[in-house]
Amino acid sequence: MTFGLVFEQLLNGLQFGVTLFLMAAGLTLVVGIMNFINLAHGSLYMVGAYLALAAARWTGSYLAGVGLGLAGTLLVGMLVEVVALRTLYQRDHLDQVLATFGLILFFNELVAILWGRAALFASPPSWLSGHIDLFTGSRYPAYRAAIIFIGLITALILWYVVTRTRLGMLIRAGAANRTMVAALGVNIRLLYTLVFGFGAALAGLAGLMAGPIYNVQPGMGELILIQVFVVIVIGGIGSVRGALVGAVIVGIVDTLGRAFLKPLMATVISAPAAESAGPALASMLIYLLMAAVLAFRPQGLFPARG
Amino acid sequence: MKTRLALWGVAVLALLALPPLMLALEQPFYIDLVRRIMILAIAAVSLNLILGYGGLVSFGHAAYIGIGAYAVGILGFYGVANGWAHLAVAIGASALAALAIGAVSIRTSGIYFIMITLAFTQMLYYLGISLAEFGGDDGMRLKTRSQLGFVDLSDPVAFYYLALAVMLAAVVLTHRIVNSRFGMVLRATRSNEARSRAVGFSPYPYRLVAFVIAGAMCGLAGALYANHTNYITPGLMDWKESGDLMFMVILGGMGSTAGPVLGAFALLLTEELLKFLLELVSKDWVEYWRILMGPLLVLSVIFFRRGLAGIFAKPDA
Numbered sequence: 001m002t003f004g005l006v007f008e009q010l011l012n013g014l015q016f017g018v019t020l021f022l023m024a025a026g027l028t029l030v031v032g033i034m035n036f037i038n039l040a041h042g043s044l045y046m047v048g049a050y051l052a053l054a055a056a057r058w059t060g061s062y063l064a065g066v067g068l069g070l071a072g073t074l075l076v077g078m079l080v081e082v083v084a085l086r087t088l089y090q091r092d093h094l095d096q097v098l099a100t101f102g103l104i105l106f107f108n109e110l111v112a113i114l115w116g117r118a119a120l121f122a123s124p125p126s127w128l129s130g131h132i133d134l135f136t137g138s139r140y141p142a143y144r145a146a147i148i149f150i151g152l153i154t155a156l157i158l159w160y161v162v163t164r165t166r167l168g169m170l171i172r173a174g175a176a177n178r179t180m181v182a183a184l185g186v187n188i189r190l191l192y193t194l195v196f197g198f199g200a201a202l203a204g205l206a207g208l209m210a211g212p213i214y215n216v217q218p219g220m221g222e223l224i225l226i227q228v229f230v231v232i233v234i235g236g237i238g239s240v241r242g243a244l245v246g247a248v249i250v251g252i253v254d255t256l257g258r259a260f261l262k263p264l265m266a267t268v269i270s271a272p273a274a275e276s277a278g279p280a281l282a283s284m285l286i287y288l289l290m291a292a293v294l295a296f297r298p299q300g301l302f303p304a305r306g
Numbered sequence: 307m308k309t310r311l312a313l314w315g316v317a318v319l320a321l322l323a324l325p326p327l328m329l330a331l332e333q334p335f336y337i338d339l340v341r342r343i344m345i346l347a348i349a350a351v352s353l354n355l356i357l358g359y360g361g362l363v364s365f366g367h368a369a370y371i372g373i374g375a376y377a378v379g380i381l382g383f384y385g386v387a388n389g390w391a392h393l394a395v396a397i398g399a400s401a402l403a404a405l406a407i408g409a410v411s412i413r414t415s416g417i418y419f420i421m422i423t424l425a426f427t428q429m430l431y432y433l434g435i436s437l438a439e440f441g442g443d444d445g446m447r448l449k450t451r452s453q454l455g456f457v458d459l460s461d462p463v464a465f466y467y468l469a470l471a472v473m474l475a476a477v478v479l480t481h482r483i484v485n486s487r488f489g490m491v492l493r494a495t496r497s498n499e500a501r502s503r504a505v506g507f508s509p510y511p512y513r514l515v516a517f518v519i520a521g522a523m524c525g526l527a528g529a530l531y532a533n534h535t536n537y538i539t540p541g542l543m544d545w546k547e548s549g550d551l552m553f554m555v556i557l558g559g560m561g562s563t564a565g566p567v568l569g570a571f572a573l574l575l576t577e578e579l580l581k582f583l584l585e586l587v588s589k590d591w592v593e594y595w596r597i598l599m600g601p602l603l604v605l606s607v608i609f610f611r612r613g614l615a616g617i618f619a620k621p622d623a
Contacts, residue, residue, distance in 0.1 A: 031417055035417075037417050037420060037421075084604055084608075087608055088607075088608070093363060093416060093417055093420060094357075094363050094552070094556070095607050095611075097363065097365060097420060097549075097552070098549075098552060098553060098556060098603065098607045099603070099604045099607040099608065101549045101552075101553075101603065102599075102600045102601065102602070102603030102604035102607065103600060103604060104600070105596040105597075105599055105600030105603070106596070106597055106600030106601055106604075107600075108596065109594050109596040109597035109600065110597060112594065113594055113597065222545065226424060226425060226428045226545065229421040229424060229425055230421075230425050232421065233418060233421050233422060233425070237417060237418065276436070276437075276438060276439070279436045280432075280433055280436035280437065283429075283432035283433070283435070283436055284429045284432060284433060287425050287426060287428065287429035288429075290422070290425060291410050291426075294410055294411075294413065294414065294422065295410060295413075298413050298414050298418070
């Protein structure tokens, strides 16, 4: 276990973390501001991955795929909000869970009909397929590095929009008191649709960037969605800062656990025992982490005010 | 009230009469189908105790089906065929898991509770996948079905009647719990937490006990389910199974202890109906039945606010 290997896995963890963050940021805003629990957020991640892949194949250009994928997810998100979800804001969480659960079934099946159930292979563009040199003897895939870069830039932009612009001010005001904001003459329904649409686009961005690394297949959204829930619970609902910290923690803990738990355990217990216990424990690690955080801070690490 | 009891009486009689009828018509498929529905109905009845009466929106109830099923599978794997041991371990292990999961999750509420119960079930799902000895991702055939002595579970009809009996017992038990002093406190904490605190009842222990009872009852359903499919797989703990259980409770209407049974039949028969209709169009379309089911479920949430029972019931007082 050399330093270079650990460092590379740390970067992988960070890369997974920023993917989780892009998902969590959109979801935590929707959950925190609209008090709406949206299981179909994972479907938007899947839709982003598929749309980008299909558009890239159709146009032959990776960047066109990214652009069309983002715009498509934004549109799909706003459409879903207007058609199905808008009537559910005043309902209880149970109804919201059930309705968005129905949406997941629909989207998974729609994707399976359009593109088949088998996993599709998406490749990174040629200009990102190489490696970059970190330091002597250690190289890192350029594509993963690009994901980290885009993710961190997006986090910065998001922070700026939420805390420094008029739109962000309205979003925060809507979270604090919806009725009051509406009474001041702001079209809160339009605002919600916009927030939902941009949350969808962020999920789509996460999905289309994850495409070349993980499999593009129906149901891919739910696997990450549940990990995103863990992120949000750890970070605190409604807090973008909490989402960032939670996502990086979860990404790194999960990645390092999968990479090093087995060899580490083999030094303490017998190798065959570690062979079976290591992966089991590694896959449970983030959930145990969540339980530990909740035991001490039931509202998460950075509970949103109000 | 009397007509409702009479309706349920007719329903039970119909369920009693189904196996000989289907055997006469040479349609054993329906015996299997209804048996599966009844076993899942037990799980839905148990979920209703915490969801309908406790107000705890648990999105992880399939965990206990999985634990109950794995108890049967793992004991059988190590050569223990005694069905009573299977059931005892299935119920005990589910209760313990519910105690651990509940102790952490009931400290939270609202959206947190939903996400956390879902996350813990996902954790158990991954645990099931990583158990390579017991089939891992693919699952494993039971080495032996539970040997209960008085009823042979490999006999489809005998097992059918056992499932029916357990389902009715689960409904009656839940009914007694809900109408006991314990159940009244549980319902009080749901309808007004602040007031129930004010009259001296801390919700936490009541909710936790209800959570454990529901988990144990669902573990029993899991043990039966493993015997029904003769197979265990991590897929039993998939989050979609938890969602299905919630839908059974909601479709049946949360207001009555027997409602989830109605919901289980409604949900799973709709599934069969959709497959049947799609098969009429084209054989290739059958596998895509969910594309119709999804929107149907969304519409049912938006329009049937109080479940199927709500269509017949009087409006809220």
